[in-house]
Amino acid sequence: MKTGKLSPKPIIIVSKCLTFAACRYNGLMINSETVEVLKKHVDFIPVCPEVEIGLGIPRQPIRITKEKDTVRLVQPSAGLDVTKIMHDFSRKYLDGIKESDGFLLKSRSPSCGVKDVKFYAGPEQNVPLGKAQGFFGKAVLERFPEAAIEDEARLENFSIREHFFTKLFTLADLRRVAASGQMKELVSFHSRNKYLLMAYSQAKLKVLGNIVANQENKDFPGIVSEYKAEFSSALSHAPKHTSHINALMHTLGYFSEKISSGEKQYFLDSLQDYRNGKLPLSVPQSLIRSWIVRFNEAYLKDQTFFRPYPQELTEIADSGKGRKY
Ligand code: SF4
Secondary structure: OOOOOOOOOOEEEEEOOEOOOOOOOOOOOEOOHHHHHHOOOOEEEEEOHHHHOOOOOOOOOOEEEEEOOEEEEEEHHHOEEOHHHHHHHHHHHHHOOOOOOEEEEOOOOOOOOOOOEEEEOOOOOOOEEEEEOOHHHHHHHHHOOOOEEEEHHHHHOHHHHHHHHHHHHHHHHHHHHHHHOOHHHHHHHHHHOHHHHHHHOHHHHHHHHHHHHOOOOOOHHHHHHHHHHHHHHHOOOOOOHHHHHHHHHHHHOOOOOOOOHHHHHHHHHHHHHHHOOOOOOHHHHHHHHHHHHHOOOHHHHOOHHHOOOOHHHHHOOOOOOOOOO
16 A cells, blocks of 8 residues: 655664664673564664763673762763763764654663663662663653654564554654655645544644644745644554544445445454454454455545555564553
């Protein structure tokens, strides 16, 4: 199924130790099936903040400490405080990024982690006080609030992965639209994403429709940047089952007079199984897709809702941990 004009590959900044270099504190690299499969479909820009600030490979581990209100990044064994140098590196590196659609960062790292990073009461304390963001990960979240940002370990879960890929590939397409400078491209983008947005947020679908209508006759750069902020916010959380079902029921409306009552019932049963967590979303979506082809339904044919990212990425094995469709 086509998804509009050819989009550029998404650009992702990635933690270098995720298959790109053996740069972890222990001199090892992390293998990741997701990153390997993604390599064909995205442009990765690997970075290792700890190596960039001059810590060698291998190196003694660093950690986050919080004493009173002061948060530091330290290397206890060397008595080193790398808080400022890591802050400075993060700011300079992120300021230098011209284009990016997302970030894929190593989980639980005191530098790269975006959540679930242990912090301690002091350099020598062994019991963690709680969980925080890593220094570089935090800077990414603050500097690129509209990007698709995820922690590599969470991508083992199918629904988190599906949401991350969806946001990543639609943002890359939106980057192409912004570069085109043409309002008609934005109108077409909005139209192609109608059912995807309906599944994510009906309220945002309306807000975005108003932006595209451009009643105040604003210039294109202003419109597209307003649109991107709202679009990214619409895709800030994975959609609920019920919203997906709502979008699917709307698309069923295109065929309800054309299919048999048996076919319709089969679809409704599969929707019920999806609601109960017995089937993945792709099953009822595939049924609608088959009718799009059979009845040559032009408008639905280009809807990203049915395939927001390359098919190969749907075939990555799931860890089964916390799986929910
Ligand atoms: S988690 Fe980040 S800082 Fe640590 S080795 Fe990987 S890329 Fe380097």
